[in-house]
Amino acid sequence: MVYQVRIPVFEGPMDLLLHLLDKNEVDIYDIPIALISSQYIEYLSMAEEIDLELTSEFLLMACTLLSIKARMLLPKRRPEGEEILEDDPRMELVQKIIEYKLYKDIAGDFRERELNQSKLFCREIDEAGLLKQFPPANPLGNVAIADLLAAYGKVLRKIERRREVMSIAREEITLQDKIDEIIYALAQNPGGLSFHKLFTGLTQRSEVIVTFLALLELSRRGLILLRQNKLFGDILIYFKDFKGGLESAHTVS
Amino acid sequence: MPTLFPKDFKSVIEALLFVSGEPLSAQQISGILDVDEQDVVVLLKEIKADCERENRGFFLLEIAGGFIFSTRAEHAEYIEKLIKPRLNTLSQAALETLAIISYHQPVTRSEIEEIRGVKCDSSLNTIMERGLIDEAGRKEAPGRPILYKTTSEFLKYMGLKSLDDLPKIKKDELQEAVNES
Numbered sequence: 001m002v003y004q005v006r007i008p009v010f011e012g013p014m015d016l017l018l019h020l021l022d023k024n025e026v027d028i029y030d031i032p033i034a035l036i037s038s039q040y041i042e043y044l045s046m047a048e049e050i051d052l053e054l055t056s057e058f059l060l061m062a063c064t065l066l067s068i069k070a071r072m073l074l075p076k077r078r079p080e081g082e083e084i085l086e087d088d089p090r091m092e093l094v095q096k097i098i099e100y101k102l103y104k105d106i107a108g109d110f111r112e113r114e115l116n117q118s119k120l121f122c123r124e125i126d127e128a129g130l131l132k133q134f135p136p137a138n139p140l141g142n143v144a145i146a147d148l149l150a151a152y153g154k155v156l157r158k159i160e161r162r163r164e165v166m167s168i169a170r171e172e173i174t175l176q177d178k179i180d181e182i183i184y185a186l187a188q189n190p191g192g193l194s195f196h197k198l199f200t201g202l203t204q205r206s207e208v209i210v211t212f213l214a215l216l217e218l219s220r221r222g223l224i225l226l227r228q229n230k231l232f233g234d235i236l237i238y239f240k241d242f243k244g245g246l247e248s249a250h251t252v253s
Numbered sequence: 254m255p256t257l258f259p260k261d262f263k264s265v266i267e268a269l270l271f272v273s274g275e276p277l278s279a280q281q282i283s284g285i286l287d288v289d290e291q292d293v294v295v296l297l298k299e300i301k302a303d304c305e306r307e308n309r310g311f312f313l314l315e316i317a318g319g320f321i322f323s324t325r326a327e328h329a330e331y332i333e334k335l336i337k338p339r340l341n342t343l344s345q346a347a348l349e350t351l352a353i354i355s356y357h358q359p360v361t362r363s364e365i366e367e368i369r370g371v372k373c374d375s376s377l378n379t380i381m382e383r384g385l386i387d388e389a390g391r392k393e394a395p396g397r398p399i400l401y402k403t404t405s406e407f408l409k410y411m412g413l414k415s416l417d418d419l420p421k422i423k424k425d426e427l428q429e430a431v432n433e434s
Contacts, residue, residue: 011346012371057371099368102422106356107348109420110411114342117412119329120314121336122321125274 013061014100016043021097028097031090033072037065068093173207178214186224186239195226195235262286263296270300276319276409317408318415343383347376351385355407355419359389359400377401385410 010016020039026032041062071089186193198215202208215237218224225238266282279297283290297320301313314323324332343351350373353365365373380386389402403416413419 011349012369014370055371061370096368096370100370103349103352103356103368106352106420106422107345110348110352111342111345113411113413114348116326117410118342119326120412121324121329121332122314123271123274125272127274 012055013058014097015104016040016058017061017097018101018104028094031094033065033069033090037062037069040065064093171204171207173210175210175213175217178207178210179218182211182214182218182237183223186237190239192227192236192238195237198237262288263299266293266296267300270313270320270322273321276314276317276321278319281319314412315414316412317405343380344376346371346373347379350376351380351403351407354380354386354401355403355416356422358402359392360402361392361394361398361400363398365401383410 010019017036017040020036021028021031024032024035024039026036044058044062068089182193182198185198198211199208202211215224219226223240225240226235227238228235265286269282269285270277279290279293283293286293297313304312310328311322311324314321349369350365353368354360357364362373362377377386384404384406386401386407387404389400391397392400408415
């Protein structure tokens, strides 16, 4: 027959520490570390004796307590005689205990709320049962074949309409195309091609630019001659090697 | 208190509250009735007052951002004879874990354990299973640990209107403790 002792079970080392501080009625900011750590270790050994399984956290806290105790025993005065204001080694632990106590108190408040709330009963709704009573409306309930056909027709029309819209690719004229075009036009007009006429009928700005660039290019290569007979007058374009054109141009002017 | 609405609206709201298993917000009701939310609030107050005046067996409970009919606490002993009692209450460990989450959310498991000084796996599991907390993404920290937050079920369980309704703690004390640690 095993003799059983009831000892309070603690949630963790913090809980046990709080209990010891309460029991000894000590100031949390001035913990008698020697007293508390010896009582703490006493609890641990008692727990071990009665086969109470303790988690490793309890041992970790025991180490912390002993380490604080050791640091407090060390002389604060350095050999040189210099006064060193060291932090109280207990401070970190105190902060942790305070924070833990805060939440432990709130947990107590929660316990009360839980109890109060357990006395209130709200209706439990059996949603599955309700769904059976109120079957969801069939979204296709009122639809006849004719509606389906009409809808299909609508879709088809929409597709047709969409086909009418076509994208027109922008016409692209390369410089070489334009040069060829001008050379051809010059061949057609040996008597001189009007600069003004070359540009009439052009609708795209890019084409105007390319045309002008083509003229510049032809001129740079020395393939054409440009002549303006009077100030602000029309410029005439000739093939350079087309002597006849030049002659006739001279005669015209 | 006379209102500008047909008396029917109050009756409709009562009906909605009666069939709803979840707290109904004034906004939801105003959406259903197509009535201004402020007016719904007035009508809800009237319904609440009616229940009190007539000392009905139920009252209008404001909880988790909405309203729901609830029986009076003093009738609990009789009700418990009629229907099976609630689930077991939470353990001290679960309550402490819940307390830390509710004030620190979103919070990781290791942050909770830092405060409690013990492992929290099982209490986290318990309150998760009861639907009182939920995951809230992951923290951008080494290991990308899971973050936890409380749910509206938590508000209902604790009888809170919203998180602002949580018991006020000595904020300075907590802040100090948090800063120092």
